[in-house]
Each structure stands twice: as structure tokens, then as C-alpha cells.
Amino acid sequence: MKIFISGGSGFIGQNLSKKLVSEGHSVTVLSRDASKAKGVLGDEVSIIEGDPATVGDWQDQIDGHDGVVNLCGEAILAKKWTPERKKLILDSRVVSTGNIVSAIKRAKNKPGVLVSGSAIGIYGDGGTDELTEDSSVGTTFGAKLCHDWEEAANSATALGVRVVKIRTGDVLGKGGILAKMETPFKLYLGGPFGSGKQYTSWIHIDDHVGIVIKILEDESISGPVNLVAPNPVTGRQFADALGKALKKPSWFAVPKFSLNLMFGEGSELILESKKALPKKMLDSGYQFKFEDLDKALADIYKN
Numbered sequence: 001m002k003i004f005i006s007g008g009s010g011f012i013g014q015n016l017s018k019k020l021v022s023e024g025h026s027v028t029v030l031s032r033d034a035s036k037a038k039g040v041l042g043d044e045v046s047i048i049e050g051d052p053a054t055v056g057d058w059q060d061q062i063d064g065h066d067g068v069v070n071l072c073g074e075a076i077l078a079k080k081w082t083p084e085r086k087k088l089i090l091d092s093r094v095v096s097t098g099n100i101v102s103a104i105k106r107a108k109n110k111p112g113v114l115v116s117g118s119a120i121g122i123y124g125d126g127g128t129d130e131l132t133e134d135s136s137v138g139t140t141f142g143a144k145l146c147h148d149w150e151e152a153a154n155s156a157t158a159l160g161v162r163v164v165k166i167r168t169g170d171v172l173g174k175g176g177i178l179a180k181m182e183t184p185f186k187l188y189l190g191g192p193f194g195s196g197k198q199y200t201s202w203i204h205i206d207d208h209v210g211i212v213i214k215i216l217e218d219e220s221i222s223g224p225v226n227l228v229a230p231n232p233v234t235g236r237q238f239a240d241a242l243g244k245a246l247k248k249p250s251w252f253a254v255p256k257f258s259l260n261l262m263f264g265e266g267s268e269l270i271l272e273s274k275k276a277l278p279k280k281m282l283d284s285g286y287q288f289k290f291e292d293l294d295k296a297l298a299d300i301y302k303n
Contacts, residue, residue: 001216002026004062004111006052006100007071008045009037011176012168012208016069017045019209028065030058030072052096059103062111067216068104070116070153072096081141081266090145093117097152104156113162115215116153120167120201120226122146125272128199132279133167133224142269150224162222164215169228169276172296173205182246184254190243191252193259196236198273201228204290204299211281221284228276230291238293245297 003020007013008029017027021044031037034049041047050058052072062068074092079085097116104110123131124138137147150165157163170177184190208227215221233241243250259267278286290296 001066002028002064003067003069003216004028004030004065005069005071006030006096007073007117008069009033009040010071011173012171012205013069013071014040015173015205016071016209016212017041019213021045023213028061030061052099053092055099055102059099059106062100062103063107064109065111067113067115068100068111069212069216070097070100070114073117076269077263077266080262081264086141086265090148093145093149094152097149098155101152101156101159104161105159110159110161112219113164113216114153114156115164115166115212116150118146118150118153118165118167118224120169120228120274120276121269121272122150122167123274123276125268126199126275127273128275131201131226131274131276133226134279140268140272141265142272162219164222165224166212166215166227167224167276168208169201169203169226169232169274171205171208171227172202172300174300176205178242178300181242184252185243185246185248185250188249189252190239190246190248190250191254192235192239192250193254194235194256194271196234196239196253198235198271199232199275200235200238201226201232201274201276202238202293202296203227203229204296206289210289211286214281214284214286218284221280223280225280226276226278227281228278229288229293229296230278230282231293232275232277233293241293241297244294245301
């Protein structure tokens with residue numbers, strides 16, 4: 001396959017690009033900084049410089065690819081949410097996705113599939129309810145963000161393109177969210193966020209990449225797909241498992257007011273309960289490499 005990836009130099013994109021190349025596929029990555037992307041991805045990946053949030057010559061490069069994987073988007077919790085920050089987060093996903101769909105529309109040889117990013121935040125706070133791809137959309141900013149993001153991708157359906165929206169949970173691997181979460185543990189300040197009773201849904205990076213590749217290859221898969229492991233855990237259980245993997249205590253709970261001070265309205269994403277399940281992928285026959293959180297973390301920290 002010949003695959004075009006936007007956001008391919010990020011944590012998930014790096015792992016996906018390298019795995020696709022190792023399996024003999026051709027990969028083109030769109031990056032705002034071509035030299036930096038080349039340093040990360042190496043010479044086996046073709047790099048195109050361009051900003052998906054703006055129209056440009058990069059859009060002509062989608063022509064002739066078998067599939068597009070859209071992973072672009074401003075970091076959600078890099079800074080405290082302000083009205084300006086929220087607009088940037090929204091536009092970096094919705095506008096960028098719209099530009100990708102526009103590029104697909106004008107391509108003479110259109111890709112057969114668009115795999116577009118989303119998140120389990122689309123469900124809002126689910127409490128203890130099990131959330132599948134058929135669950136309703138929430139009402140929070142995070143839920144609206146994901147809804148609008150998915151709608152932008154859905155417009156490619158009218159072009160005869162199979163559209164899959166990957167609703168991702170916390171992706172665990174060397175780097176990514178774990179790199180931020182492990183710091184307080186190493187300082188002996190690790191613990192759950194808030195009450196620790198809220199559910200969190202996670203997935204090992206190997207399974208995330210494996211599922212995306214299966215989606216690219218399996219024409220029977222379309223629509224929303226929860227990219228999470230089959231066994232969600234509470235915040236307390238996650239903190240205890242991470243503390244065990246790092247051989248550090250996990251007794252220091254981060255209170256809600258501290259999260260509000262750090263992230264403002266963005267703290268809702270941390271404190272919401274999302275007990276999401278990968279119904280579609282289980283029904284498709286996908287075999288998870290890591291269903292158990294302890295085993296997933298043990299694999300990540302084995303060296």
C-alpha cells in the first residue's frame with residue numbers, strides 16, 4: 001500500500017510510519033517541519049512540508065495514495081484552555097481535516113480509505129456506563145470537538161471513500177502521555193487524578209498501530225471505531241499499576257482544584273469517566289496483544 005499520513009512525526013505517527021515501512025508499504029508524511037520529521041523518521045519515509053491547517057501545494061500529493069491517515073491536531077492539554085486556545089485546538093483538527101478532504105476531492109486517483117483521528121472524549125462523562133461505538137455523543141467541549149472533527153471527515157464519504165473515525169483512548173508507549181505521567185511518580189508524588197474513581201480507557205501503542213493497519217487493509221470496517229483495550233480501569237487502578245511498573249509509590253492524589261488551576265476547563269478531560277470498549281474491533285476478530293494494563297506497562301518498561 002501507499003499511505004499518506006498527516007501528523008506522522010508525532011508519537012503515534014512515528015510508530016505507525018515505521019511499522020508500515022517495516023511491512024513493505026510506502027509512506028508519505030506531511031509535516032510542518034520537513035527537516036525535523038526527516039530526522040525522526042529517516043530516509044525510508046517520504047516527507048512533504050506543509051501545514052494541513054492551510055491550503056497549499058501539499059494537497060496535490062494525496063493523489064495516487066491508497067489510503068490517508070489523519071493524525072494532525074494541536075496538543076489538547078499543552079496549555080491552559082482559554083477561548084483562543086480552544087479555537088486553536090478546534091481549528092487544528094476540523095479545518096485541517098476539511099483541507100484533507102478537499103485534497104481527496106480534487107485527486108484524480110483517490111485513496112480508498114480515510115482513517116481520521118478522534119477520541120473517546122466524544123462520549124463526554126460516561127460514569128460507569130460501558131461506552132461502545134453506538135453510545136451517544138456528550139455535551140462537553142471535548143465531545144463537541146470530536147463530533148465536529150468526525151463530521152469533517154464524514155464528508156469524504158460522498159466522494160466514494162471509506163471513512164473510519166478512530167476514537168482513541170490513552171495511548172501507552174515509550175513517549176506520549178506516559179512521558180508526562182511518569183514524572184511525578186519518579187519524584188514520589190504519583191497518584192490518581194481527582195477521586196480516582198473515574199474510568200480511563202487505554203491502549204498499548206502496538207495495538208493502536210496494529211488496529212490502524214488492519215483498518216487500512218480491511219474494507220469491511222467503516223464508521224467510528226473505539227481504539228482502546230478491552231479492560232478499562234479506574235484512575236486509582238491506573239495509578240497503582242503505573243507505580244508498580246516504575247517501582248514507585250502511588251499515594252499522592254492530585255485534587256480537582258489543582259487540575260482546574262493548571263488546565264482550566266481542560267481538566268474536564270482528565271476527570272471525566274470513560275469506560276469505553278472496543279466492540280467493533282473485537283467483533284472484527286482483532287486479537288489484542290495487550291488486554292491487561294499490568295502486562296502492557298511491564299512491556300513498555302521492560303528495559
